[in-house]
Amino acid sequence: MTRFVDECGLNVRGGDGGAGCVSFRREAHVAKGGPDGGDGGSGGGVWLVADHNVASLIAFKDHPHRRAGNGRHGGGKRRHGATGDDAWVRVPVGTVVRDQGGELLADLAVDGARWLAAAGGQGGMGNTRFSTHLNRVPGFAEQGEAGAQRWLRLELKLLADVALVGFPNAxxxxxxxxxxxxxPKIADYPFTTLEPNLGVVRTGDDFEMVVADIPGLIAGAGEGRGLGHRFLRHIERARVLVVMxxxxxxxxxxxGEQQRVLLHELGSYRPELLDRPRILVASRADAGHLDPPPGALRVSAVTGAGLTELVRAMSTAVRTARDREDPPRSPGGSGGSGDVVVHRPVPEGLAVERADDGVFVVLGRAAERAVALSDLHAPGAWDFARRRLRGLGVDRALERAGIKSGDxxxxxxxxxxxxxxDEYWAEGAEGDTR
Structure with a gap:
């Protein structure tokens, strides 16, 4: 039997960019042609996309690695490398993505919502791009950039109209x-349900609602006792709560004490859950010997008593809750019905850190690309990289960090x-000076 998996780790890696090409025209009657190296293709990205046809995270339990395709290298005659294929990783609707520290990165709460989990590396520019009036035959090109790589934590929060909440074996x-x-598999012992079950309930007027059977709660679940937080997580998105x-x-x-404890656990976990529409149900009325609390709807799943009334009450509450949603639910509270929300990573900046060995370390994607040339010893290569770094503000950042000439x-x-x-250009830079 396939297990339901509602949390897992995922390692994602974008494809590496292809390298730019160093090439020169070779034609008849042309003694020394100009540069014609093409650009490398960018690597593909790893995208997570919410798919209502995926029910669990089990696909990642034993196979947590996903990687996109690499970009192809550039070629001569200005031939550009092909872009690497994106990797589309399908996850259940309701998947929450966090980093290893627990910070929320994306909430894929609607079908089709997608998020770039790992960007592909940019392809390198060919030597054609570096030709200037001072250096018409550049002997260097740009290397491809490595794709982003990281570990993520995926958590699934079920999307249901109604959540059934109660003690084990209720x-x-x-x-x-x-x-x-x-x-669902049913047996007569506590904690029969160790994983959520979903069912679609249809009424006579073709109204449909999704009902989730949440594993039984125990006292202390709101503080994480037992598997409390894992179970309670699936209640968060339900429109209506049925407290059994x-x-x-x-x-x-x-x-009455059961009701008090259940409401206390819901409030301890998320106080706003107590404001959710709820229906109080007294179950197993056919075999019961306890008095129901005031306002409870008595039902028996064995004899069918009260089930019609319960379904009617649930459908009424769900219809009302859906009508009140303006706009309908979507990730981050933005967008309307049918919106596909795309979460994009925040661009990286520039920083300087001092390593233990005293070296000044420059961090930042753009700075790393500035020195990612195929041959920094080629004439004009280092001067070109130096100007790119200065334009990015690397010199100013290093000076603010306290660097001195010779460090x-x-x-x-x-x-x-x-x-x-001043010192660098006074000594005479190589190649194509300014």
Whole structure:
């Protein structure tokens, strides 16, 4: 039997960009042609997309790695490399994405919502791009950029119109099997349901609503006792709560006390859950010996007593809740019905840190690309990279960090001895000077 998995780790890696090409025209009657190296293609990205046809995160439990395609290298005659294929990773609707520290990154709460989990690396420019009037035959090109890579945490919060909430063995599984097409495994012992079950309930006027059978709660679940938080997570998105008390409780816990404990656990976990529309149900009325609390609807999933009234009450509450949603639910509270929300990562900036060995380390995607040339020793290559770094503000950032001429700086895998501009150009830069 396939297990329901509602949380897992996921490793994503964007494709690497292809390298730019160093090439020169070779034609008849042309003694020395100009540069004609093409650009490398960018790597593909890894996208997470919510798909209502996916019910669980089980696909990632034993196979957590997803990678996009690499970009192809550029070629001569200005031939550009092909872009790498994107990887589309389908996850259940209601999937929440967090980083390893627990920070929320994306909430894929509607079908079709997508999020770029790992960007592909940019392709490198060919030497054609670096030709200037001062250096007409550049002997260098740009290397492709490595794709982004990271570990993520995925959590699934079920999307249901109605959540059945109650103690273990309170009859929730039997009830959902009677009012919907769901067929959960049922046995007569506590914690029968160790994973949520979903059922679609249809009324006589073709109205449909999704009902979730949430695993039984225990006292202390709101503070995380047992598997409380994992279970309660699936209640968060429900429009209507059906709070079930058991009239045949083997522990003889009064129905009123059961109601008090269940509401306390909901409030401890998320206080706003107590403001959600709810229906109080007294289950197993056929075998019960306890008195129901005031206002409870008595039902028996075995005999069918009260089920018609319960379904009618649920459909009324769900219709009302749907009508009040303006606009309908979507991630982050933005967008209307049918919107597809695209979450994009925040661009990286520029920073300088001091390593333990005293080296000044420049961090930032743009700075790393500035020195990612195929041959920094080629004539004009370092001068070109130096100007790019200055334009990005790297010199100012290093000076603010306290660097002095003669100190060592590191950008990516490249280390160099720092000189301020006046000193550098006074000594005479190589190749194509300004």
């Amino acid at each position: 009859g929730k599984s039997t009830l959902i099997s009677r009012i919907s097409a769901a067929r 008390v058991d009239l045949a409780s083997v522990e003889d816990v009064p129905a 060592t700086a590191r950008i990516g895998a490249f280390e160099f001895e720092y000189q301020d501009d």
